[in-house]
Amino acid sequence: xxxxxxxxxxxxxxxxxxxxxxxxxxxxxxxxxxxxxxxxxxxxxxxxxxxxxxxxxxxxxxxxxxxxxxxxxxxxxxxxxxxxxxxxxxxxxxxxxxxxxxxxxxxxxxxxxxxxxxxxxxxxxxxxxxxxxxxxxxxxxxxxxxxxxxxxxxxxxxxxxxxxxxxxxxxxxxxxxxxxxxxxxxxxxxxxxxxxxxxxxxxxxxxxxxxxxxxxxxxxxxxxxxxxxxxxxxxxxxxxxxxxxxxxxxxxxxxxxxxxxxxxxxxxxxxxxx
Numbered sequence: 001x002x003x004x005x006x007x008x009x010x011x012x013x014x015x016x017x018x019x020x021x022x023x024x025x026x027x028x029x030x031x032x033x034x035x036x037x038x039x040x041x042x043x044x045x046x047x048x049x050x051x052x053x054x055x056x057x058x059x060x061x062x063x064x065x066x067x068x069x070x071x072x073x074x075x076x077x078x079x080x081x082x083x084x085x086x087x088x089x090x091x092x093x094x095x096x097x098x099x100x101x102x103x104x105x106x107x108x109x110x111x112x113x114x115x116x117x118x119x120x121x122x123x124x125x126x127x128x129x130x131x132x133x134x135x136x137x138x139x140x141x142x143x144x145x146x147x148x149x150x151x152x153x154x155x156x157x158x159x160x161x162x163x164x165x166x167x168x169x170x171x172x173x174x175x176x177x178x179x180x181x182x183x184x185x186x187x188x189x190x191x192x193x194x195x196x197x198x199x200x201x202x203x204x205x206x207x208x209x210x211x212x213x214x215x216x217x218x219x220x221x222x223x224x225x226x227x228x229x230x231x232x233x234x235x236x237x238x239x240x241x242x243x244x245x246x247x248x249x250x251x252x253x254x255x256x257x258x259x260x261x262x263x264x265x266x267x268x269x270x271x272x273x274x
Contacts, residue, residue: 003242003243005242005243005248005251006248007019007020007242007248007251007252008242008243011053011238011239011242015051015052015053015235016051016052016053017053018053020053020251020252020255020256021053021054021055021056021255021256022052022053022054022055022225022234022238022255022256023054023055023056023057023058023225023255023256023259023260023263024049024054024056024057024058024225024226024227024229024234025058025147025175025200025224025225025226025259025262026058026147026175026177026200026202026226026227026228027045027057027058027059027060027226027227027228027229027230028059028060028061028062028228028229028230028231029042029045029059029060029061029062029074029075029078030061030062030063030074031062032062037230037231038230039230040230042078042081042082042086044230045057045229045230046082046085048229048230048233048234049085049229049234051235052233052234052235052238053238054229054234055085055256056084056085056086056087056259056263056265057085057086057087057229058086058087058088058089058114058145058147058259058263059075059078059086059087059088059089059229060075060088060089060090060091060117060147061074061075061078061091064091064093064117065091065093065119065122065123066093068091068092068093068096068099068103069099071091072088072090072091072103072106072107072110075088075089075090075113076088076110076111076112076113079111079112079113080111080112083111083112086112087112087113087114087263088110088112088113088114089113089114089115089116089117089145089147090103090107090110090113090115090116090117091116091117091119092116092117092118092132092135093123094120094123094125094129094131094132095123095124095125097131100131100134100135101134103135104134104135104138107138114144114145114263115139115144115145115146115147115172115173116135116139116144116145116146116147117146117147117148118132118135118146118147118148118149118157119148119149120148120149120154120156120157121149121151121154121156121157122149123156124156125156126155126156126157126161127148127156127157127161127162127165128161128164128165136165136168136169136172137169139169139172140169140170140171140172141171143171143172143173144172144173145172145173145174145175145262145263146165146172146173146174146175147175147177147200148162148174148175148176148177149177149178150162150176150177150178150179150180150181150187151178151180151181151182152180152181152182152183152184152186152187153182153183157180158180158183158186159176159179159180159183159186159187159190160186160190162174162176162180162190162197163190163193163194163197166190166194166196166197167194169196170195170196171196172196173196173197173198173262174194174196174197174198175198175200175224175226176190176191176197176198176199176200177200177202177226178200178202178203178204179199179200179201179204179210179214181203181204184204184207184210184213184214187199188213188214188217188218189217191214191218191222191223192217192218192219192222197222198222198223198224198258198262199214199218199222199223199224200223200224200226201223201224201225201226201237201241201254202226202227202228202232202237203228203232205236205237205240205241206240211223211240211241211244211246211254212244212245212246215244215246215250215254220246220249220250220251220253220254220258221253221257221258222258223253223254223258224254224258224259224262225237225238225241225254225255225256225259238255241254241255
């Protein structure tokens with residue numbers, strides 16, 4: 001059956017769309033131990049983004065998962081060099097919780113960061129634990145984004161845990177990285193019930209019918225595009241959205257409008273709206 005989407009036709013003809021910019025809300029930066037990436041440097045990432053029509057990526061560096069001081073500094077350097085193409089998440093490591101006050105001060109003095117990145121499963125610490133509270137309070141006070149890795153039935157990052165945080169901190173905007181992979185029903189329910197909680201598509205778009213399910217139950221205004229670049233090529237994720245059985249208005253919401261609203265790009269602000 002022929003896809004009636006005008007956006008799909010434009011992407012198929014050109015490999016990208018001039019009328020529908022793409023904003024990737026879940027990126028990384030640099031090499032990662034134990035895996036080969038063909039395009040981990042910012043220069044190589046930009047080449048990939050240009051091929052796929054990705055206007056902007058919001059990233060955290062892989063290095064920051066281990067050494068937040070070094071990794072967040074590397075991210076800041078990339079943002080300073082390419083301020084129109086990169087925004088950043090400031091990574092918080094709860095295993096070095098005595099540093100978090102210092103990290104928040106450094107964050108406040110840095111430009112181009114829109115909020116915080118939590119990876120509870122990597123750090124083996126629950127997202128609801130008290131060591132995250134200073135960053136959560138700060139994000140709530142300043143209306144920032146929090147991108148948290150989530151995974152189904154995880155004791156560190158299950159969707160229900162993010163739902164509780166969204167209720168407790170209503171002025172922060174929470175992105176469920178991977179949409180609670182494996183517990184999609186709970187993630188969709190949580191996004192539907194909490195205005196400041198969003199489904200993020202990295203890896204999840206590979207599940208047949210999931211984009212339609214999210215759009216039908218939570219609404220396309222609660223779904224944001226992400227790829228884990230350089231882990232996954234954006235063309236694949238874009239294609240999954242273009243050929244999902246949703247409208248072009250839904251596709252625009254997912255590919256750029258929701259991100260533009262969260263990042264307040266039209267206002268030129270560094271902070272997102274909750």
